[in-house]
Amino acid sequence: MKMKQLLFGMSVALSAALFSCTTQSNKEEWPAGGINMEATGEPEVAEVTGAPKVPAPVGNRGPKKWIVNLVTTEEEGIIADTIPYTFWTFNHTVPGSFIRIRVGDEVTLNLKNEANSVLPHNIDLHAVTGPGGGAAATTSAPGKETSFTFKALNPGLYVYHCAAPPVPMHIGNGMYGLILVEPEGGLKKVDKEFYIMQGDFYTKKSAIKEGLMEFDNDKAVAEQPDYVLFNGKKGSMLGANMLEAKVGETIRMFVGNGGPNLTSSFHVIGEIFDNVYLEGGTTVSHNIQTTMIPAGGAAIVEFKVEVPGEYVLVDHSLSRAFNKGAIGKLKVTGDANPKVFKASSLTKE
Amino acid sequence: MKKVSAVIVLGFLSLVCCNKPQEKSFPVANEHHELKKVNTSVKMVYIPGGAYKPFYGADSAWVTVAPFLLDERPVTNKEFLDFVTANPSWRKSKIKSLFSDSTYLHDWPADLELPPNANPNAPVCYVSWFAAKAFANSVGKRLPTLDEWEFVAMADSVSINARSKPGYSDYIISLYLQKNRQFNPVKLSTPNYWGVYNMFDLIWEWTDDFNSILTTSDSRVGEYDDKGLFCAGSATSATDILNYAAFMRFALRTTLRANYTVANLGFRCAKDSIMK
Numbered sequence: 001m002k003m004k005q006l007l008f009g010m011s012v013a014l015s016a017a018l019f020s021c022t023t024q025s026n027k028e029e030w031p032a033g034g035i036n037m038e039a040t041g042e043p044e045v046a047e048v049t050g051a052p053k054v055p056a057p058v059g060n061r062g063p064k065k066w067i068v069n070l071v072t073t074e075e076e077g078i079i080a081d082t083i084p085y086t087f088w089t090f091n092h093t094v095p096g097s098f099i100r101i102r103v104g105d106e107v108t109l110n111l112k113n114e115a116n117s118v119l120p121h122n123i124d125l126h127a128v129t130g131p132g133g134g135a136a137a138t139t140s141a142p143g144k145e146t147s148f149t150f151k152a153l154n155p156g157l158y159v160y161h162c163a164a165p166p167v168p169m170h171i172g173n174g175m176y177g178l179i180l181v182e183p184e185g186g187l188k189k190v191d192k193e194f195y196i197m198q199g200d201f202y203t204k205k206s207a208i209k210e211g212l213m214e215f216d217n218d219k220a221v222a223e224q225p226d227y228v229l230f231n232g233k234k235g236s237m238l239g240a241n242m243l244e245a246k247v248g249e250t251i252r253m254f255v256g257n258g259g260p261n262l263t264s265s266f267h268v269i270g271e272i273f274d275n276v277y278l279e280g281g282t283t284v285s286h287n288i289q290t291t292m293i294p295a296g297g298a299a300i301v302e303f304k305v306e307v308p309g310e311y312v313l314v315d316h317s318l319s320r321a322f323n324k325g326a327i328g329k330l331k332v333t334g335d336a337n338p339k340v341f342k343a344s345s346l347t348k349e
Numbered sequence: 350m351k352k353v354s355a356v357i358v359l360g361f362l363s364l365v366c367c368n369k370p371q372e373k374s375f376p377v378a379n380e381h382h383e384l385k386k387v388n389t390s391v392k393m394v395y396i397p398g399g400a401y402k403p404f405y406g407a408d409s410a411w412v413t414v415a416p417f418l419l420d421e422r423p424v425t426n427k428e429f430l431d432f433v434t435a436n437p438s439w440r441k442s443k444i445k446s447l448f449s450d451s452t453y454l455h456d457w458p459a460d461l462e463l464p465p466n467a468n469p470n471a472p473v474c475y476v477s478w479f480a481a482k483a484f485a486n487s488v489g490k491r492l493p494t495l496d497e498w499e500f501v502a503m504a505d506s507v508s509i510n511a512r513s514k515p516g517y518s519d520y521i522i523s524l525y526l527q528k529n530r531q532f533n534p535v536k537l538s539t540p541n542y543w544g545v546y547n548m549f550d551l552i553w554e555w556t557d558d559f560n561s562i563l564t565t566s567d568s569r570v571g572e573y574d575d576k577g578l579f580c581a582g583s584a585t586s587a588t589d590i591l592n593y594a595a596f597m598r599f600a601l602r603t604t605l606r607a608n609y610t611v612a613n614l615g616f617r618c619a620k621d622s623i624m625k
Binding site for chain 2: 120139166208214
């Protein structure tokens with residue numbers, strides 16, 4: 001712990017020094033280190049949301065105390081078309097509920113494993129400083145509830161997931177989500193925010209129940225998924241479920257990758273990311289076409305939509321998009337912007 | 350936390366031991382009440398035992414399982430009703446809070462009444478380890494050890510050890526993934542090589558030393574403790590990391606405390622064998 005803090009402090013100091021030398025402005029630097037921030041007031045139950053929605057921004061508020069309630073479930077859902085699959089979830093959704101707090105907040109996380117669960121579950125939040133990210137403290141037998149409290153020390157966008165053995169199976173069945181720890185003062189305001197999480201799915205027919213698909217261990221070990229999906233379902237952001245925005249709006253996407261195995265090459269066809277918070281951390285890069293999101297990692301991407309149309313979100317390892325479902329759409333409506341983009345159906349004379 | 354509570358449980362047990370030094374086996378928590386004997390008709394199967402490699406532990410750690418007798422099926426609702434009828438202190442309204450959490454016999458509407466839709470021949474669930482031990486004592490038996498249980502669990506319907514067969518673990522996992530299996534009656538599925546039924550298809554089962562991988566710290570097992578069970582750490586101390594079914598059983602066992610009662614957790618009994 002002490003060592004970690006020391007290293008952390010050194011790295012902050014070092015990066016601050018570096019930045020002051022190499023860049024004119026370090027505005028994008030997030031003030032880190034919530035350890036000395038005091039969380040005040042009585043604990044309140046935090047709003048959490050299923051994808052693609054995110055809770056309200058933290059804004060300018062000071063550090064507070066929160067209660068986050070999550071329930072772990074095992075339930076049949078549709079993975080693609082009409083194909084049922086046994087998902088394991090946090091709060092009944094894949095990905096699990098989006099948690100949004102700020103640096104310095106104190107969070108009491110209550111994890112309730114549903115009584116009709118077959119298996120124990122727990123939660124490892126990458127935003128947590130402490131053993132197992134909370135996994136050991138929250139391991140819950142079916143029907144039991146556990147709890148632990150943590151202080152958010154580092155701002156960033158973090159993955160959480162179930163870490164009960166066999167872990168690849170728990171994650172492969174959909175037990176992951178994102179927790180955003182905003183810096184002091186909050187992220188800059190944008191017009192639209194979305195929650196997107198990629199995962200790879202390995203399926204086979206249940207030997208017990210006709211028509212039901214379930215996790216395939218052999219395919220997972222071989223890292224050969226049948227599906228690579230955004231938000232746990234083929235077509236989760238297609239057709240009537242397309243994300244929507246208007247010309248001129250600024251967009252922020254919180255993009256996570258649950259894995260369990262594949263790294264995502266996240267790309268929006270026809271857009272360039274103005275800002276990418278690399279790996280969900282403090283460093284912001286600009287003018288990025290495709291950003292790498294490791295399994296168990298995340299990124300924040302921001303861009304402004306200038307031209308109407310349908311923008312396709314893909315994992316640019318394109319067989320995954322073309323054949324395995326890693327595809328979604330952002331539909332932008334509004335006036336054409338010929339200065340930026342003009343399509344001509346006529347052949348040049 | 351787990352270790353602390355395990356120590357408390359052990360400490361408690363040793364206290365009980367001191368109170369009743371004449372008892373050889375781990376005593377059930379009934380020091381103030383005579384446990385009334387209950388008759389049982391369940392068939393017991395002779396298991397000759399043998400060398401067996403535990404799923405958890407050093408690669409070289411083989412364990413010899415001595416011959417023993419095992420109930421051919423889990424204890425049923427009906428049998429547990431008989432037990433609490435004969436032993437009032439183990440009824441839902443009477444059980445001491447030390448021996449059970451709040452969901453003991455959860456769906457039973459009254460002390461001597463099975464849930465309305467329950468099949469009397471379905472396995473009893475929502476019973477604590479203490480209650481399972483008391484039941485076993487009342488019928489002149491004991492709980493199987495973890496090694497005994499897992500030894501029998503190696504068998505499929507045609508062989509003693511099917512662990513290396515492709516599909517062995519997969520089939521068990523398919524069973525595990527089905528919910529509400531615990532409401533089905535016992536003995537409807539195919540028995541294994543030994544003639545033992547329902548090892549996987551209905552419930553999780555208590556073993557006498559269900560939490561032993563958390564509490565032992567001798568040199569043989571010192572390389573791993575409960576921390577090893579989380580995330581990929583669990584893979585480092587397992588001998589057969591592709592046996593996901595075994596992982597799931599061990600994961601479940603490590604989350605349990607002796608007073609826990611769970612919707613799909615029951616038990617069966619065992620006995621030392623006098624045969625050789």
